[in-house]
Amino acid sequence: MVKDKIKALAKEYKSDIITLRRHLHAHPELSFQEYQTSAFVEEKLKSFGITQLEKKADTGIVALIEGRNPRAKVIALRADMDALPIIEQNEVSYKSTNSGVMHACGHDVHTASLLGAAKILNGIRDDFEGTVKLIFQPGEELIPGGASLMIKDKVLENPRPSGIIGQHVMPLIPVGKVGFRKGMYMASADELYITVKGKGGHGAMPETLVDPVLIASHMIVALQQVVSRNASPKIPSVLSFGRVEALGATNVIPNEVKIQGTFRTLNEEWRAKAHVQMVKIAKGIVEGMGGEVDFEVRRGYPFLKNAEALTERAQQAAISYMGEENVVDLDIWMAAEDFSYYTQEIDGCFYRLGTRNEAKGIVSGVHTPTFDIDEDALEIGAGLMAYIAVNELKS
């Protein structure tokens, strides 16, 4: 049976896939600068005998693995390749050698897993009908998102896949398990950059000043009503401010205060309304208190919706591959992912790969300097992706 074949190959290639992941982990590159990573992926694909490949969006790669009757159906598998500006604190043999850059979101795991899946699938081409399209994309971590650039560069054309599968590490889920969610899964994310301008001066003479610190404080509190009063309670929304910069002193009121925040939700119509409402409230408060405000909303990724039928089939494939007890249901997750751009074009399924191992002390979250994974996850990451693809081509 093809499932047993895939399982056996995933086991056989496991140590190779770990080696690939460790190489990628030791050589991380920032978003849209994945030149070495891209060359590495290309070289590996060619070494597996996968020669139908093309560069996209500068550092991205798309490749085809054709089974029997290649145009019967096309399914895409996606990995992201970029790392983050974080100084790694793990003391491991494969620690980052690129100072200040770290694979702290597991994109090394996604890339190595997809390379593993590619090697497996290329070895069993006679066992499936249709084509698997491999997508290695740049820049997931940075607006405008590598996915949007890959789509602009026609990654979903010629041939057009009927669906796309992506996986992401999840340090909350123990290694050996995976998680799925049908429908709404991840949030849209917009960046907020606000400057409140007043008139600074000596802190002892407030009557001669327009204090931007006090104005900004009122504005931050007032903006929360967008979430508590304007948003429907049925639509998840988050408004958070993580940076407030007022460079005065005990007795110095500054001229301006700079604020940065994020707005996230799961509904495009409400998202657009919320942008207007936030600016309106900010202007009302700030101008009412005698100041001025610059309010920039930098649009990030849209929400991510997993296609019902495709996700159901992928989840059933996972149950058949790993056993029901190892496939969990996911809750809504208010982080954002540029995989959402693909799901606006075609059916998508974005699932989670468990990487946690408390016994080994592997518990750190993504985007932290101590993030790591239990590498047993790579055998599943490669094998399951290959199996989901074959299963989907059969459906």
Ligand SMILES: [Zn+2]
């Ligand atoms: Zn990330």
Ligand SMILES: [Zn+2]
């Ligand atoms: Zn990520």
